[in-house]
Amino acid sequence: MQKSHWIGEVQSGMHDGKEVELKGWVHRTRGSNKIHFIVLRDSTGTIQCVAKRDALGDDSFEDLKSSLIETSIILKGMVNVDERAPGGHEIIVSSAEVVGPVNPEKPFPITESAMENADGGETEFLLDNRHLYLRTGRMTNMLKIRSSVFGAVHSYFREREFTEYHAPSFVAGAVEGGSTLFEVPYFGRKVYLTQSWQLYAEAAMPALERLYTVAPSFRAEKSRTRRHLTEFWHAEMEIAWAGNAEVMEHGEGLVRHIARTLLDERSDELASVGRDLDLVARYADSPYPRMRYDEAVETLQGLGVDIEWGQDLDYSKEKVLTQDFEVPHFLTHYPRIAKPFYHRPDPDDEKYVLCHDLLAPEGYGEIIGGGERTWSEKEILERIDEEGTPREPYEFYIDVRRYGGVPHGGFGLGIERVCSWLSGADHIREVIPFPRDSRRVTP
RNA sequence: GCCGCUUUAGCUUAGCUGGUGGAGCAUGGGACUGUUAAUCCCAAGGUCGCCGGUUCGAACCCGGCAAGCGGCGCCA
Incomplete structure (x- = not known):
């Protein structure tokens, strides 16, 4: 056969x-x-x-x-x-x-005309017929590109002695805000689908020191944008004895390695989906600048954007900030009040936390979020209390810090956001076979 | 949670100030020995998203509902 x-x-x-x-x-x-x-x-x-x-x-x-x-x-x-x-x-x-054979009374429904104005295949008809749309040229190319991105994540970390490590998908507590959790009935109790591997990775950090994963994360965000899915694949890493700067080095290294791998393995597919290979080469070869939050706010204020110090940067502001960027930029040192408890306050100025976001150019937005973790027991309890978060679900997380806490950090990268950006897709749905968003779970 | 838009044949769509809906592709039949999204002829295929209203008359105007899509906040 x-x-x-x-x-x-x-x-x-x-x-x-x-x-x-x-x-x-x-x-x-x-x-x-x-x-x-x-x-x-x-x-x-x-x-x-x-x-x-x-x-x-x-x-x-x-x-x-x-x-x-x-x-x-x-x-x-x-x-x-x-x-x-x-x-x-x-x-x-x-x-x-x-x-x-194919029955003439029910011919293959995806015709040239069906794709004519779809521009990436996002009409209702093509989404309803996703199971058949997968075999068309554009989707086949996207799936091959996606496969190479996954391969690049694994090769980057494995070549650097990171251990692949897995966390549960059913969890009791939140990483991000509770409103974005998917609640699941669990033998008479309520549990949630994981939003991130991070808290469980930190538990294994003293065992493995350098660890990573690629796994689905779930966020019940009702966002309807070209950058959001409710189920997305999350590449995450955690590293012991490292601060914000070292973690960022790996973020930059990983993204550039992914871009380089796509050029090596998928040039034909990238060209077929209309991507300018020179752009991908630039993202593989050029260093990614770092910019502090304060500098970003000043830049935005200089451009006449209405923003006050302490506000998080939402997409509309990100977009203005990144419009002149030719390569991804790291934004670092956000105000403590804008970030969750696990971010470590900057010992040099406790108004800030040691964190970073990587913003992709061309309007694709944030592709990495990461930073140094709050690693001492005293500090983590302060941060949890000041945020008003209940301690109970995080007991295991706090406990990790009671037995030889060390400086460590990590980041999470949205695989589909990277695929979407590097392939030049119009919508994040184009780079995952069966996209899930707040309204669509079929087929 | 909020704002906006769309819905006409299997698909993509035209349809003007309200007067019984046209086309291209796909499908079926026919012609054709080198096509390039082949071409040519013919046929079949529509409760114009659903419910109600206005009107002598509604795809078109009004109201409600539904589904879908786009965007915002939040994030990867």
Whole structure:
């Protein structure tokens, strides 16, 4: 049953002049009563297959002629080099077998017109037919790009002696604000879906010292923007004996490594989805500047933006701030009052915390949030109390600090935000197969 | 939680001041021996999102509802 030949190989010239057997799906067809052209697709590409009535016989020829788009077929034939064929290669079909036919009364619904004005495929129709839309060229490219981003996250951390470590998805307490938690019934109790691996990672920090994960996180935000999902994949790291600056080094290193990996592995796919490769190369090669929160506020005030010191930077302000940025920038040292308890106050000036956000250019916004953790028992209790957060759900977190607390920190990176930004997608939904947002959970 | 927009055939859509809805693609039939989103001819396919109102008459005007989409706050 396994495949002996792949369309990508044939298009690369590997089988010129030889007989091959191709298994795939009908992408397009055209032709006449005597000669028929089938553009066959598999996961590696497409190729034109030429079927002639003379050579095939009436039965096989009629089978092929009536094969609608997305019919699965097995074709045998010679590989012919021909300028008239897209990609320069074609198959002169000698035999054909239909494996899975398509009913003409219910043809494949995703037509050229369905994608015409979709611009990334985000019409209601295409979202409803997501299970079929996945096999179209744009989605296939996006899924391959996504796969390389995951691969790059793993290779970055593993090459640097980080250990992959896993946290539960059912949790009792919140990381971010409680309003964004998904409540789940749990044998008569209520638990929540995790928003972040971080608190559990900190518990393992004294064991592993350098750890990372890639896992889904869940946030019940009703946000309807091109940057939000309720279920997203979260790459997170935690490192012992490190401060804000060292953690940031890794954030920059990781993002640049992802960009470099995409250039190495997915240039064709990036170009196919319309991405300017020079931009991706710039993001891989250029250093990312650091900017303190105070500087950002002054810059914004200079631009006439209405902002006061102490306010968090919302997207509208981020957008103004980043509009002239040519590479991602780190924003550091936010006011203590704007950030949750686990951020460590800056010993040099306790008005600030040792934290950083990485803001992507081109309006894609925040892709990393991280910083140094509050690591002493005394300080964490102060921070929890000043925030008015109940201590009970965090007992285990506080306990970690009672037995040899050390300076440490980490960050979280939104995989889909990075995929979306580096691929130049119009919407975060384009880079995940079955997107989940506040209104859509099907298909 | 808030603001805005959309809904006409399987898909993409046209439809002017209210007077019985047109097209392209897809599908079916036919023609065609090198097509490139093939082309040409023909056919079938619509309770114009749902409910109510105004009117002699509503896809169109008014009200309500629903679904979807875009955005804000918050965040990765």
